[in-house]
Amino acid sequence: MLVGNGWVDFVVGRAGVDEMSSDMEQPYRLDGKVALVTGGASGIGAAIARELARAGAEVLVADLDLEAAQGLAGELPLGRAVQMDVTEAASIGAALDQIPTLDILVNNAGISMAADLASTSEEEFERLMRVNVHGVYLVTRALLPQLLMSHGCIVNIGSVAGIVGVKKRFAYSASKGAVVAMTRQIAVDYPKEIRCNCVAPGTVQTPYLEGYLEKYHKHEKDKARAEMIARQPSGRLGTPEDIASLVRFLCSREASFINGAVLPVDGGWTAA
Ligand SMILES: NC(=O)c1ccc[n+]([C@@H]2O[C@H](COP(=O)([O-])OP(=O)(O)OC[C@H]3O[C@@H](n4cnc5c(N)ncnc54)[C@H](O)[C@@H]3O)[C@@H](O)[C@H]2O)c1
Structure with a gap:
């Protein structure tokens, strides 16, 4: 908490502190916001859904x-489930009726595989691109008006693997x-209209x-x-909550x- 430590008084003056204090007592609030988390039913996505x-x-x-x-949406105070395959424009389009307004989009759905160049088949390469890249493109484009x-x-949600080389990835x-x-x-394209940031997890349980x-x-x-x-x-290992905390902060006032920031949450992996 910054209030009362002298620093806020210095930056905004006493009146400013009084105005801010109700907000500052509960930082990083997202009341009244509507958020959509792709791949929100498991792992990191589920922790993000809970934290938001x-x-x-x-x-x-x-x-x-x-x-x-x-199952997860039922646990959340204002949760709703949406069936969506991020690789299919038709599936995203069918969900749009349920999303007339949107303040926060978390592109989290993703899949992985372990292989070097020589052992990556064209089919596998396309499958990864389809979910991890095409999926972000399709969902974001569809929800851009909102x-x-x-x-x-x-x-x-990126990965340290998008920043440094990782064996067999x-x-x-x-x-x-x-x-x-x-x-x-x-x-860069929407600098005043939208904020867009990337969280790059290390290895998360x-x-x-x-x-x-199990597979490899x-x-x-x-x-x-x-x-x-x-x-x-x-x-x-990281926890899904380690990632979710930063996502909440990035979505907050x-x-x-x-x-346009790319922020690793990796226990220092990419700093070493
Ligand atoms: N776990 C890690 O160590 C780690 C590290 C770095 C980055 N990431 C990234 O974090 C994200 C989430 O990973 P996780 O470990 O929580 O995975 P997870 O497998 O536990 O959960 C992924 C969720 O995405 C859903 N999903 C998969 N394909 C989909 C599609 N086409 N449309 C809609 N939903 C789909 C799955 O049903 C599942 O609920 C991924 O983008 C992953 O690349 C994970």
Whole structure:
């Protein structure tokens, strides 16, 4: 809390402090905002949906998996489930009736695979691009009128793999590099109308990580997990909540001067 520590008095003066104090008592609030989280039914997306709801937002949990989305939406005070396949314009279009207004879009739905260039098939490369890149493009374009109308904000979930090279992540890195580029491009094209930022997680404990370990390291999960921890100087895996906290902040009034930023949440991985 800044109030009462002298710094706020210095910056805004006493009257300013009184005006701000009700807001400052509860920072990073999103009351009255409508947010949509793609891939919101699991892992990082679910934690983001919960955190935005905790901040007071009405949250639309958009996912391929309607049942899981309904389960989570039912737990949130103002939650709603939306069935959406981010790779299909028709599926996104069908959901638009349920989204007449929107203040916050979190492009979180994503998939991964582990392979270097030589062992990445064209089919797999296209599948990754379809979900991780095309999905962000299609959803954001479809919801752009609502976001322009509300002077809203977008948070794209990238990855450290979009910033630095990670062994055997050829297609995934390419797709997340495109997410970083799309983030900056939207920030540049709509600088006064929309804020668009990217959060780049390191390795985070989610069902997706467990699926990865089961698929690629079935007989050496502990060793693979230890290696993932070792590359993050903080000495642990991230939690979905680590990511969700930053997303909430980026969507808040307090972050109103942050635009086009790519922010790692990786326990120091990309700093090392
Ligand atoms: N877990 C990590 O270590 C990690 C690290 C860096 C970045 N990320 C990124 O975070 C995001 C979420 O990852 P997670 O670990 O929570 O994954 P997860 O697999 O736990 O959840 C992903 C959700 O997206 C949904 N989804 C998948 N394809 C979809 C589609 N076509 N349309 C709509 N929904 C779809 C799934 O049904 C699921 O609910 C992804 O973009 C991922 O690349 C994850």
